[in-house]
Amino acid sequence: MNQLSAKHRPARILTIFGTRPEAIKLFPVVHALAADPRLEPVVCVSAQHRQMLDQVLEIASIVPDHDLDVMKPDQSLDALTAVLLTGLGSVMDEVQPDRVMVQGDTATAMCGALAAYYRKIPVDHVEAGLRSYNIYHPWPEEVNRKIIGSIASLHLAPTETAAGALRKENVDPARVHVTGNTVIDALHWVTARIGEEPALANGLAELEARFAGKRVIGVTSHRRENFGDGMAGIAEAIRTIAQRPDVAVIFPVHLNPNVRKVMNAELAGLDNVALIEPLDYPHFARLLDVAEIMLTDSGGVQEEAPALGKPVLVMRETTERPEGVAAGTAKLVGTDAATIVTEISTLLDDKGAYEAMARAHNPFGDGKASARIVELLANEIGIEA
Template structure:
C-alpha cells in the first residue's frame, strides 16, 4: 500500500518548537511517510531547538544570510524549497505561521500543484504593517492553503470572514501548549536541561525577575531605542533583576547591548534553548515582550505579560486578563510595569495560570486530520 508523503517545512525557532508536536504525532503513524525540511532562516537557533525535541531534518537548504533584503531571502528560500519538493515529491506540504519560510514553502508548493496545510492559521492583526512582514505572509498562506489548523475560535472566525470554506478549517488549539507541556515534563525529569540559565537566576536571587524579549522588525530602529530606554529606567529599581534575552539579529542585539550594558541590575543573555527559556519565564514576576510565542506561553505559566506592540493578533491573552498591550513609549512601559510591581493585588490578578491557547493535544489532532487528508493523488504527481 502506498504511504502518503508529507513534507513539513520549517526554518525558525518558533517553527521548530511549534511543529515538533506535529512531527512527533505524525511519526507515530507508520501509514504516513513524514519528511522534514529545515531552511536556513534561523540556522543556529533552529538547530538548538530541533535538538531539544530530537528532530533530525531529512533535508536542509543553505542559510539565507543575516540581514539583507527580504525579497532576496525569499528568492533563495523559494528556489531552495522548490528543489527539495521536486526531489521528495510530497503529496502535501505543511507550513507553520507567518515566516518567510512558510510563505516560500507555500508558494513553491502551490506553483507545483501540491496542496498546503497551514498550522496556526487565521491569526490576524488587521494591519499589514504590524507585524511586518508577517501579517502579509500569513494572509497569502491563508489564500493558498487548503487545510487550515486554527488555534483559537477567534482564528476560526477570521478565516470564515475571509470566505475560507468551513470544511477546510479545523479548530485544534495551538501546538505551543503541547510543546510547553512536553518541555515542562522533561525539565521535571532532568533539571540539568536548564543549567544555561542558572547563573543569571543565581545572580538575581532575592529579587523579582523581569524578563524582556524584543525582535520584531517593526520595532527595529526608533521603537527599539524607546524600549531600551524604558528598560534602563526600570533598572533603577532595587527590588528587581532584569534579564534581557538577546535575539542574535545584530539589528536587535547591538542597540540593546549598547544602551543597557553597564546597567547593574540588567543581565544581557544570549539566546537560550527552549528548556532554559521556559525555566526563565516560569521564574519571572513579569515579562515584557513583542513575541507572539511568549504571549501564548506566559499565560500557561501564570506570568503576566506586557506586550511591546500597539496591537496583537493574539487577543485571547488580553481578554483573559493575562496580558496588556503597552506599545513602545518609554513612559507608558515604565508606568505599566511599575504599577504592577508596586501593586501585589494587580500583579496577582494577572499571575494566574490560564490555558488561553490550547490543551496540549493539538499535535495529535492535526496529525489525525493530515493522515486522513493526505493531499494530491500520487498518480497525478507522477503524471506531471
C-alpha cells in the same frame, strides 16, 4: 480529496520550517507524524535562524532530511524570498510529497506554501487565522499569513477567534479546524523533560543566585517593525525600570544586529540587567518559570507565558493574538518608554492587578493540538486507522 488506501505507502508530509519559533511549534507535530504509521514525515529546514533553530532541533532529536541554510547577514526580504522559493521548490521536486505543512507567518512558511501551490500540492497551515488587520504590524508577518491563508487546503486554527477570522474571509468552513496551539504541546513536553533531566535547564543557576530576592522581568525583542525608534524606547524603559532595587532583568538578546547594537549600547554593564545569549528551549522555559513578568514583542511568548501564569506586556501596537488580551493574560503597551515603565510598575506595585493577569484563563490550548492535527491529516487524505 486525495484518496490513499491503507495498502499503499504512508502519505508523505513535507514539513517546512526555518526559525526557532516555528521549530518549537512544529516539533511536537513532527513527533506525532513519526509515531503514526499512516504518515511519513519529511523535514526540510531553511535555517532562516541558524543557531537558534539548531538548538531546538537538538533538544527535540530531529535531524532534517533537507537543510537549505539560507540566512546571510543583512539579507533583504526580497533576496531571502527568492532563495527560499527556489530552494524549497527544488526540495519538493525531489521529495514529491503528498502534502506540505507550514506553520505561522514567516518568510519560510509563505514561500513553502507558494512553492507547493505552484506544484498543486495541498498545503496544511498550522496556526492559521491569526490577524492583526494591519499589514505593517507585524511586518511582514501579517501579509505572509494572508498569502498562506489564500493557498492552504487545511486551516489548522489555534483558537475559535482565529477560525472565525478565516470564516469571515469566506474560507470554506469545512476547511477550518480548531486544534489548539502546538506551542502548549511543546511547553508540556519540554517541562516534562526538564523534570526528568534537570541538567537540561541548569544554565541559569548562576543568574538565579545573583538575582536571588529580586523580582525578575524576562525580556525578548526582535520584531522588524520595532527596529530603530522602537528598540530605543524599549532600551530606555528597561534602563529605567532596572533602577529599582527590587527588580532584575534577564534579556536573551536576539542575534539580529538591529537589536544587539541598541541593547548593548544602552544596557551593557547595568548591575540589575543581564544581557545574555539566546537561550535554548529548555532554558527559555526555565526563564518563563522564574520570571514574574514577561516583556516581549514576540508572538509565541504571548501564548507560552500565560500557560505558566505569567503576565505578558506586549511591546507592539497591535497583536494577531487578541485572545490573550481579551482573556486578560496579555496587555498591549507599545514601545513608548514611559508607558512601558508605568505598566511594569503597576504589575510590580499593585498585587490585585498582577493577580488579575496571572490567574486569567489561558486561551491557547490544552497540549493535545498535535494529535488533533495528525488525525485531521489522516482523515483528509482518506487513510483509515
